Amino acid sequence: MFKKLLGFFSSSIAIDLGTANTLVYMHGKGIILNEPSMVALAVDKSGMGGRKILAVGQEAKVMLGKTPGQIEVVRPMKDGVIADFNVTEQMIKYFIKKVSSQKVLMSVPPTIVICVPCGSTQVERRAIKDAALAAGARRVELIEEAMAAAIGAGLPVESPRASMVVDIGGGTTEVGVISLGGLVYANSIRVAGDRLDEVISNHIRARHGLLIGEATAEEIKKQIGSAHSGTDNGEMEIRGRSVYDGLPKKISITSSEIREALHDALDQMVSAVKQALELTPPELAADMIDSGIVLTGGGALLRGLDILFTETTQLKVTVAEEPLLCVAKGCGMALDHLSDQRVYLNRNK
Ligand SMILES: Nc1ncnc2c1ncn2[C@@H]1O[C@H](COP(=O)(O)OP(=O)(O)O)[C@@H](O)[C@H]1O
Ligand SMILES: [Mg+2]
CATH class of the missing domain: 3.30.420.40 (ATPase, nucleotide binding domain)
Structure with missing residues (x-):
């Protein structure tokens, strides 16, 4: 029993x-x-608005960007x-x-x-x-x-000493200050990993006249994306479709141009953290001098993000284990x- x-x-x-x-x-x-x-849906084009789920999760992801007209992969x-x-x-x-x-x-x-x-x-x-x-x-x-x-x-969430966590996911960056087992401050902005991908594909289109898909943009971010010049990661060859003649084309892009393109979006994340520090009660904000800031979520894996945050907040910033x-x-x-x-x-x- x-x-x-x-x-x-x-x-x-x-x-x-x-x-x-x-x-x-x-x-x-x-x-x-x-x-x-992710979910792959069969879209009923008869005007009835019907949608049938074909696949979920990993199975749906492999269909992304490669589906025929009547199948749609959504997040x-x-x-x-x-x-x-x-x-x-x-x-x-x-x-x-x-x-x-x-x-x-x-x-x-x-x-x-x-x-x-x-x-x-x-x-x-x-x-x-x-x-x-x-x-x-x-x-x-x-x-x-x-x-x-x-x-x-x-993090010692039960402790009366405050700690700050910044979780950078796909859709949102969540900033939280925790003390005594509760959230003293929480804010969420819709600038995170997806926005970085978007910024990269806009940059590639504007600068190089090349159209790339979401998956390629994400790959660029992971391979040569960086938030700080000290973590530059060379060059990368990418493939896409030319906006001029519609033909497939390959070009080489550099880590530093991607860093420049990401600047404004990363700056918004920095501002969200600074705002959290400003709006946290003074005693708790002072705790952060010792406890620092911990980064979690997939976005925390962007090269040099911890250095950028350290330089802009003057606090000790670390990336959590297995973010x-x-x-x-x-x-x-x-x-x-x-x-x-x-x-x-x-x-x-
Ligand atoms: N090595 C990496 N460098 C930069 N970004 C990464 C890396 N690995 C994953 N990501 C990004 O992390 C985000 C997903 O993180 P995750 O914490 O799973 O998000 P969510 O909680 O919103 O599902 C995606 O935008 C993905 O591109
Ligand atoms: Mg998450």
Whole structure:
């Protein structure tokens, strides 16, 4: 009986519903799913507006940019919040089903902790919760993304000494100041990894007359993108379609021109951090001199971003270990301590 109960509890999950990637953590097992937050839809062109889900996650990503007219690959959370509720709901249900045990009679996890971006509205939070309930969960708790990131990065969130986390995802950059287990300050801006990709493809089109896809722009960012001249990473050959004659063409681009192109977008991230420092109560802001700032999320992997932040804030800035996993780990820890550390959770939403 005890074993059965334990098995039941251990199927509880935590979900990092990111704009770029969705990760699922299972109690006792760790991270068991890590897939792009993407959905491939068959679009009904008959004017009925019908859409059928063809693939979700990794399977949908491989179709990106290569689909025939009637298939569309969408990122339902693209702008940091739910851009397309129906598709988001289907995606959540799909991932929950995918990790649910087939053997247990009641296969849907009874308890689910899901993280939500700080900037999401009450309606959006309710919608995320409802989607998980509709998938069969008995209990759903929400946790703010910045709080999850801080827990996952190993920050002393319970301590009265404040710490700052900056989570740079695909759609949003979340800035949070945490003290005594709560978020003292939270802000979310819609400038993050996707914006950097956009800026890169605009630059390549304007400067070199070459059209490139989203995937190429992201590849450029990862390979030669950098936020600081001290982390220059040479050159790269890219392929695309010429805007002049429409023919495929390859060119060589440099790390320094990409850095220049990224400047304004990165400056907006820096401003969000400076604003957080300005709006945090003085005693807590003073704590940051010792505790510094920790960067999480995939965007934290941009070369030299920590140096740029260090130079602009004069604080000690570090990149968390496995930045792409921090939020999922943090959600998971909140799940594991559901009974004793309720303070993390976003109870009134
Ligand atoms: N090595 C890298 N350099 C720069 N950006 C990266 C790197 N690896 C991943 N990213 C970016 O991180 C973002 C995804 O991060 P993630 O934390 O998973 O986002 P989200 O939480 O919104 O799903 C994407 O914009 C991706 O391009
Ligand atoms: Mg995230």
